[in-house]
Amino acid sequence: MSDTSTPEGNNGISLDSNNANQRPEALNTFSLRSRILSNSQRQIEGMANHYKAIEYKIKGNSAYWENRESKFLKRIENSIEWYRHHSGINRIFHLLSSAIILTGGVLAPLFIASSESGDGWDFAKIFSALLAVLMGLAEGSRRIFHFHDKWRSFYISMTELIRIREAYRDLSAGIDYGSPEWVKYYLDLREDYFDLTSSETNNYFTHQSGNSGKANTQNTEGDN
Known part of the structure; x- marks a missing residue:
């Protein structure tokens, strides 16, 4: 019995010792996998929370961006109306002054000739003098x-402002306020406007300076 029981006992002991040695390795592998899964899950949750925060920030700022857009489009609209109004006024004065100069250039010699002919046209002298004054003023x-x-x-x-305004409206249509794409179009609009x-302002004053220089040059040549 002792010979029979001893191998069985030895086998039992050896099996138990092998299982005892293998259990820590299995536990370590399981714990490692658990840590990896938990870390991955935390990373996924962190990314999800990050994107949720970005989305919340964008949605939270949508009212702010919408208000900025409304004010700036109103500014562009006011500029368009200003350019339209002053363009019309300058067009009227340009046509009026041109008409005065053209009409005076045609009629003034006739009245001057009539007044010098001795026909007693006293008003011709007065009218020709008035025409000369009007022509000079014009x-x-x-x-x-x-x-x-x-x-x-x-x-x-004016036409260029209308173009960039309508181009912005076409590009930003359907895009959420405050989104990166929308902000890009909005900043491009501001850059184009300014x-x-x-x-336009620089060109105008450069043109003014050029005309003043030409006038001074002509006056200097005339004096010489």
Whole structure:
């Protein structure tokens, strides 16, 4: 019995010792997998919370961006109306001054000739003098205020503002306020607006300086 029981006892002991040695390894593998899964889950949850925070931030700022857009589009609309109004006024003054100069240039010689013929047209002298004064005022106003240049410049600026406004509306249609794509289009609109207005202002004053320089040069040559 002792010989029979001893191998069985030895086998039992050896099996128990093998199981005892294998259990820590299994536990370590299981715990490692658990840690990896838990870390991955935490990373996924962290990313989800991050994107939720971004989405909440965007939605939370949508009212702010919408308000900014509304104010800036109102500013563009006011600029368009300003350019339209002043373009119309300068067009009227340009046409009026041109008509005065043209009419006076045709009629003034006739009245001057009539007054010198001795036919007793006293009012011809007065009328020709008035025409000369009006022609001088009209030509002087054209040289000083540059009605034609302002009319053209303001009209071009007005049409260009309308173009960039409508282009922005087409590009931003259907895009959420505050989203990166929307912000890009909005900032491009602001850049285009300020570039246009500053360029128009610089061109106008450059043109004014050029005309003043030409006038001074002509006056100097005339004096010589």
